[in-house]
Amino acid sequence: MTEIKKIGISTSGGDCAGLNAVVSSVVSSAAKYGWEVYGIHNGTDGLTETPLSYELLTEDNFSDSPWPRLAGSYLGSLNKGVKMESQLAVSERFGKGVAALGLDAVVVVGGDGSMNVLKHYCTRAGIKMIGIPKTIDMDVPKTQKTIGFDTAVQQTTAYCDQLLLTARSHHRWFIVQTMGRECGQLALHAGVAIAADAILMPEIKFDIDKLVEHIKQSKRDYGIIMVSEGISIRGHSGKPADMVSRKLTAAGIANRTAFPEHIQRAGDTLASDRILAAGFVDCAFRAIDNKETFVMTTFENNEYKTISLDEFFKSGIPEKDPNIIGAMTSNAYVEPDNPLLRIAADMGIYIGEMKK
Numbered sequence: 001m002t003e004i005k006k007i008g009i010s011t012s013g014g015d016c017a018g019l020n021a022v023v024s025s026v027v028s029s030a031a032k033y034g035w036e037v038y039g040i041h042n043g044t045d046g047l048t049e050t051p052l053s054y055e056l057l058t059e060d061n062f063s064d065s066p067w068p069r070l071a072g073s074y075l076g077s078l079n080k081g082v083k084m085e086s087q088l089a090v091s092e093r094f095g096k097g098v099a100a101l102g103l104d105a106v107v108v109v110g111g112d113g114s115m116n117v118l119k120h121y122c123t124r125a126g127i128k129m130i131g132i133p134k135t136i137d138m139d140v141p142k143t144q145k146t147i148g149f150d151t152a153v154q155q156t157t158a159y160c161d162q163l164l165l166t167a168r169s170h171h172r173w174f175i176v177q178t179m180g181r182e183c184g185q186l187a188l189h190a191g192v193a194i195a196a197d198a199i200l201m202p203e204i205k206f207d208i209d210k211l212v213e214h215i216k217q218s219k220r221d222y223g224i225i226m227v228s229e230g231i232s233i234r235g236h237s238g239k240p241a242d243m244v245s246r247k248l249t250a251a252g253i254a255n256r257t258a259f260p261e262h263i264q265r266a267g268d269t270l271a272s273d274r275i276l277a278a279g280f281v282d283c284a285f286r287a288i289d290n291k292e293t294f295v296m297t298t299f300e301n302n303e304y305k306t307i308s309l310d311e312f313f314k315s316g317i318p319e320k321d322p323n324i325i326g327a328m329t330s331n332a333y334v335e336p337d338n339p340l341l342r343i344a345a346d347m348g349i350y351i352g353e354m355k356k
Contacts, residue, residue, distance in 0.1 A: 002290060004033070004128075008047075008054070008103045010040040012110035012118070014023040014079050016136050016148025017071035017155075018066070018273035022109050025281035027057045033285060038101055043078025043114075044121065047097030048090050054101065058135045068274070071151070071266045090163035097120035103127060105288050107281075109147065112316070113331040119294055119309050130284040130295035131309065137266055138182035141316030141332040142307055143298035147280070149185070151274045152264045156190035159260045160224050164194070167222040172254040173197075173215060175225045177241035179264050182230040184334045186264070188351075189318035191226035192344050199344060200244070203334040203354035208244070212251045214350040223253075279304045 009026050011019045023039065030037045040046035043054035055128050098106070105128035108118045115131045133140045133303050134147035156178055162176045172348045180186040184201025191199035197218060200206050215225070217337035236243045242259040248255045280297040283304040287295055295306040307315075316330030334341070336355075 004035055004104045005169055006029070006036045006038060006101065006103050007105045007107060007288070008037075008038045008040050008098075008101065009057075010043055010046065010109070010118075011034070011073040011075050011134075012043040012076045012079075012108060012114035013077060014111075014265065015071070015073050015077050016134055016266055016267040017151035018147035018277050019073040019075075019077070019109060019134060020070055021274045021277035022063060022147060023057070023143055024132070025278045026068045026107060026285075027059055029064050029281055029285045031059050033289065038103065039075045040106075042076040043110075044118070045078055045089070046075075046099075048093040048271060050132060053195050058260075064326060069268050070071045070213050071269060079186055091121045092242060094121040096259050098125045098127050107131065107132060107284055111137075111146075112140055112312075112331060115296060115309060115312065116329060122294070128288060128291075128293040129309075130157055130287055130306075131312075132280045132284060132294070133296060133298070136186060137180045137183050138185040139181060139331050140332065141330055142296075142312050143300060145276055147273060147277060148265070149189075150200060150276075151270045152179075153189045153193065154270055155264050155267045156186065156260055157193040158267075159258075159263060160190065160194045160196070163258055164222070164224060167224070170254075171221045172256055173223055173225060173248065174256055175227055175241040175244045175248070175256050176258045176260065177227045177239060178260065180228045180230060182331065184228040184230065184335070187226045187228035188334055188338070188344070190222075191349065192347070194224055194226075194339055195347060196226040196349055197223040198225045198350040199228075200226070200231050200240070200352065201228045201334060202232075203336075204341075204354060206231075206350075207355050208233055208353035210353070211350055212247060212253070215248065216251070216313045220284070225255075235248055336347045 017130040035059045038054050039057045109132045135150045136151045136152035178187045233243045245257050283352045284298045288307045294309045313330045
């Protein structure tokens with residue numbers, strides 16, 4: 001087996017808080033192992049475009065900077081798909097880029113789609129790969145935490161805290177639409193945090209008329225209705241928050257819609273996400289040192305460990321990747337036994353028509 005001397009790190013997919021904390025931890029840990037770290041710019045583009053785009057990262061030029069606490073990605077990220085007919089050509093260029101830098105391993109910080117694509121590229125390139133899961137959607141199977149989720153919950157919570165002030169002043173309801181794709185974790189967590197009056201998520205069927213009645217019976221004439229972007233209302237089209245708003249307006253309930261959008265990906269990285277970054281990187285480096293490859297770091301039952309990417313893909317619900325033609329992703333969702341569902345219901349929050 002090749003002795004590890006040089007590793008690359010890339011961030012791929014949508015940006016989020018915590019990416020720079022991961023990069024900082026990689027740089028610090030590599031110094032202790034005596035490995036060189038090359039930051040790959042803009043996801044796979046850094047190794048597949050001409051000229052190659054990368055930089056040598058050291059503790060002097062990165063770890064002591066303010067970047068570790070900042071959201072976004074110092075390295076730049078890639079959030080676009082690759083058509084299947086060009087996959088072979090891209091993977092060949094990726095292999096040539098890896099060879100040109102003399103990399104022995106690549107740490108990929110990304111979501112399920114990134115793990116899938118990079119596994120294919122790294123296999124063809126004959127290079128070790130370790131994945132670190134990040135996403136504000138928290139839809140990655142086999143891990144209880146993902147980089148960026150906690151900060152996104154805080155960002156959404158803070159956003160709603162401010163909305164409640166104007167909601168109370170003007171006696172109206174705000175329908176807040178969160179990110180999350182087809183997973184309702186972000187809406188659920190932020191909704192419980194602010195004690196929303198309702199939380200609508202893709203995993204639980206809801207009755208829009210019962211939602212209206214729930215709001216009418218409230219002792220207040222203002223509040224927050226949290227809506228995950230993945231919900232749908234039969235017979236209606238448009239943004240979910242707008243659809244709910246139209247129903248409330250028709251029922252005579254004063255309301256406005258609000259879209260925090262990319263604010264959810266921003267903000268100073270919370271301590272919990274920085275700690276998670278440090279734990280994932282420590283786990284990843286131990287895996288590299290133990291000659292593991294094609295594994296992903298996970299956090300379950302208060303333990304950092306690795307699982308094979310094959311196990312990861314088999315553990316979730318397989319679906320077609322929306323960005324990569326012919327590729328599959330492996331998604332996780334809010335499970336029916338999630339304790340936050342019971343907690344929300346006990347708080348008097350309408351969360352849909354849960355089975356008794």
